Amino acid sequence: MTKIQRPTGMQDVLPDDGRYWSWVTKEATALAEQYGFARIDVPIIEYTDLFARGMGTASDVFVQKEMYTIEEPDGKHITLRPEFTAGLVRAYIQNGMGSWAQPVKLFSIGPIFRRERPQAGRYRQHSQFDCEIMGETDPAADVEVMMAAMNLYRKLGYKGLNFQINSTGCPVCKPVYMDALKSYLAGREDELAPIDIERLQKNPLRILDSKEKGMDALLADAPHIIDHLCEDCRDHFVDLRTLLDTLEQPYTINFRLVRGIDYYTKTVFEVWAEGIGAQAAVCGGGRYDGLAEAIGGRSVPGVGFGSGIERIILGIKEQGIEPPAPPSLSVLVAHFGGESKQTAVALTYTLRAAGIDTRLAFARKRRSMKSQMREANKHNVEYVLIIGDSEVENNTVTLRPMNGGQQEVVAVDELVERLRG
RNA sequence: GCGGGUAUAGUGUAGUGGUCAACACGUCUGGUUGUGACCCAGAAGAUCGUGGGUUCAAGUCCCACUACUCGCCCCA
Structure with a gap:
């Protein structure tokens, strides 16, 4: 009889790592509360439609290949959450948080599930720390979630941190930019790798973060979205930068930082830390003013980020940071x-x-x-x-x-x- | 879905085709009655991932499968 093992992509967190976990989650919780975020816990399972809606043409692929979906005996489809944001927005709508004092600031910590091949620091089940501000369009709210992320990593002792920021526009200006990008690339198809030719058809924005060789040169004169923003999005981005300057935060405008899904708007950001393998990002976040509507509520703006606990811990170890000594018995x-x-x-x-x-x-x-x-x-x-x-x-x-x-x-x-x- | 790497006690490793598969750490017991860390002695613990094949002989070579791992695709 074959031995039963844990399923692919799942981890046992042994006591040796447990001390990292207690430390990181404790610091994250304390920081979120200090910033005025209130803890919320929503189900790990939601109806599949919640995650499928608003994902546009790609949703079929996502639901079938990238998520854990179960058909219940009564025919309903439920899915293990692949992220926090959708569930929190659903909870906001369902619990009438629109009539609470705005904005509503929420945080959560827990497992999420993605059915993909595991890679370093990317597991099928992993845990995220997630903060969201809903019901607020002020760029200062964007800055607040960004600072929550940044200051958590600082508190944990990370070195070499900086923001990567960009705007992904809105339904008004994003399509205009997409056209500009496509026509720029159309003249250079012979320079594109086969995979990027495919992307040009399916999801042109993805070419921007392609890891193929020679992309830097190829994209040197490519149009930047921030030059194609509508007035509203441009103002938002300028305000955001002003506030980051005021706070003297290190940031890089990274025109290759993109979000492919429609409900994402305006701010996109990541926090990068040095020395975390190929992928420097310890968190990703941004604004999603179109999400609430996409899942059937009335329009509610939102901004937030999610950060993988396993990835944070991986970075802590790679940077040689030691957690506080494990508690010893008296x-x-x-x-x-x-x-x-x-x-x-x-x-x-x-x-x-x-x-x-x-x-x-x-x-x-x-x-x-x-x-x-x-x-x-x-x-x-x-x-x-x-x-x-x-x-x-x-x-x-x-x-x-x-x-x-x-x-x-x-x-x-x-x-x-x-x-x- | 596609590649590369790996698979030997709990963990980490060693093991030119041929005696009881080795070492370190870990675990347990003891080193006179009730005293740890260091040290010493002893013990337990592996049908060498699974299934085939080549061979007089396979942990070692070949194939398949599975798992793990690193990467690609995708990325919320």
Whole structure:
């Protein structure tokens, strides 16, 4: 019989990595709350239509090949969420958040699922930290989500960070730009790689972020979308830059940063960090003023970002950043079985009730002190409390510091105070 | 969907076609009665991913499959 393994693209996060996870999610949560984002948790599963709508012609491919979709017995199709934004916008609409004080600022942390071949830092199940501001068109809101992302990475100790920004226009100006780009490329088809000729047909914007050789030269004189923006989009972009300048943030206008899907509007951004393999981006985000309508609500502007936890951790490791030391237990309670075990078990819960991190040495029979000491050492406890016959008799415990200090006998009544001291 | 690489104890590795498949770390026990880290001794733990093939002989060579991994496609 073949051994059962975890499904392709799924990860077990073992305790060694768990300390990175607790740290990153704790910092992310604290930062989001400090910025005034409120925590929301929406289902991992949504009706497939939520993710399919608004994705334009590409939606069929997405739903069939890139998402985990299940047909229920009653014929309804449900899908494991491939991102946060759609679910949060759905929750906004469904829960009448349009009548809350605007804007509504939400954050969430949890798993998302994409059915693609795993690559470094890209798994079929991975977790994201996601912040969204809905009901606000002010570019200062764009800056706020950008700063939330940036300052999280700074807090975690990342070096070499900067913003990559661009605008993806809006339904008014994006098509105009697409035409300009297509006619520029049309004259150069012989210079395009086969894959990019295909893109020219299907999704011309994607040529901009093509990794084929010679693209820099080929695109040197290509039209930039920021030169083709309508007045509204241009104003928005100028304001955004002004605010980033005011805050003295490092940013690069990257005309090759694109979003192919229609409901994305105006701001597109990524945060790049040095030394994270081929892909420098630790997060991606932008404005999606067309999404709410696309999924059947009334028009609500929104801006946000998502950042993969696994990717953040990968970057932390590559940059040689150490998480805070894993929490160590204060004490281990050791005993010799029999009556001393009863005393030890009782004491363990007394200490825990007093807020002291306590580990109990398990032993079905009498267990050697050597073995219990070794256990204490492995788990990095500060003290071992030894309980034997004489301690039971005298209502005391032997308190042994593991840092090499002198051990002493302490009355049980004074123990908690002594440990806290 | 398409390529490249890899597959040996829990982990990481070694292993010219031929004795009981080795080492490190980890785990467990012990080094006199109730004291860790370092050190020493001992133990457990692998039908060498699965299935075929070549051969007198396969962990080692060949094929297929599967898994993992790196990349491509795609990228919300």
